[in-house]
Amino acid sequence: MTIENRKPTQRNISASETKNKIFHTALMLFEKYGYEKVTIKDITKHANVSKGNFYTHFQSKDSVLVEQFNRIDSHYISIFKDIPSTESASNQLRILIGAMCDYCENVCGINAIQVVYANQISATKIAKILNNTERPFYSLIREIVILGQSNGEFRSDIESDKLMELIARFCRALLYDWCLYNDSFDLKTEGDNYTNFILNALYQK
Numbered sequence: 001m002t003i004e005n006r007k008p009t010q011r012n013i014s015a016s017e018t019k020n021k022i023f024h025t026a027l028m029l030f031e032k033y034g035y036e037k038v039t040i041k042d043i044t045k046h047a048n049v050s051k052g053n054f055y056t057h058f059q060s061k062d063s064v065l066v067e068q069f070n071r072i073d074s075h076y077i078s079i080f081k082d083i084p085s086t087e088s089a090s091n092q093l094r095i096l097i098g099a100m101c102d103y104c105e106n107v108c109g110i111n112a113i114q115v116v117y118a119n120q121i122s123a124t125k126i127a128k129i130l131n132n133t134e135r136p137f138y139s140l141i142r143e144i145v146i147l148g149q150s151n152g153e154f155r156s157d158i159e160s161d162k163l164m165e166l167i168a169r170f171c172r173a174l175l176y177d178w179c180l181y182n183d184s185f186d187l188k189t190e191g192d193n194y195t196n197f198i199l200n201a202l203y204q205k
Contacts, residue, residue, distance in 0.1 A: 019057040021047050026064040031111050035061070035119040065116055068108065069129045073136040075103050080140060089148030090199055093167070094192075096140055100171060101191035110183045117179050130172055133164075141167050154202045163202065170198055 025047035029038045040061060044054050058064055079099050083092060104113050120130050129135070145163045148154030154163070174194060178187050 015056075018049060018053055022049060022054055022057055023064060023067055026061070027068070027112050027115060030064075030115045030119070035115065065119065066129055068112060068116055069135065069137075072100075072103055072108070075099060075107070076140055077136055089144050089151065089153050090202075092144045092147070093141075093199065094195055096137075096144065097171060097191050097195050098188065100137075100175075101187045104175060104178075105187040110179060113175060114179045117176055131168075133168075138164065138168060148202065167198065170194065 022043060026038070026043045029042055029046060033042075038061070040051065040054055043061075043064075044051050047054075058067070076096065076099055079095065080092075083095060087095075104110075116129070120128065132138070142160065142164045145154060145160045145167070149156045149160055149163075158166075174187075174191060178185070178190075
């Protein structure tokens with residue numbers, strides 16, 4: 001039996017459950033009391049785990065927020081594994097933004113995204129996640145842009161890295177607006193509408 005085919009052991013399952021408990025407890029406390037006011041002691045107390053358990057899974061409070069984006073990025077990667085290489089750049093961008101909207105709205109939920117955005121904007125000690133161009137999310141946008149420019153689908157008068165940043169900025173702005181308006185509009189619908197607008201600006205003239 002190969003390593004890939006081995007079933008997770010009970011120990012692995014238990015560790016995963018503990019990590020999830022810490023993760024969701026921390027986000028709940030951040031939302032309720034504010035990131036800066038919540039301590040690791042608060043998190044472990046509410047999650048009913050030891051400090052040792054916390055540090056087994058997370059290096060710091062910052063790591064909890066990083067984990068949120070690791071999970072989102074893993075979602076993107078899993079989706080793009082099944083996309084044919086022949087898919088147009090436009091459709092790939094639609095799929096990526098659609099996946100972002102769906103995951104943030106239906107898996108993370110607006111409260112968790114509001115916590116992340118609030119702390120990314122206000123706190124100086126937290127590692128910058130939203131604009132970290134090393135994230136898989138940015139790599140996927142870059143690959144889509146390069147594909148679109150190489151096949152003549154996207155305009156080539158703007159450098160690929162600049163187009164990547166413009167698209168990423170649109171995605172951040174969309175989520176920020178969703179948080180600002182407190183879920184008063186359907187994120188997926190608005191994502192589709194604005195993706196059409198962005199694509200019109202990207203198309204080769």
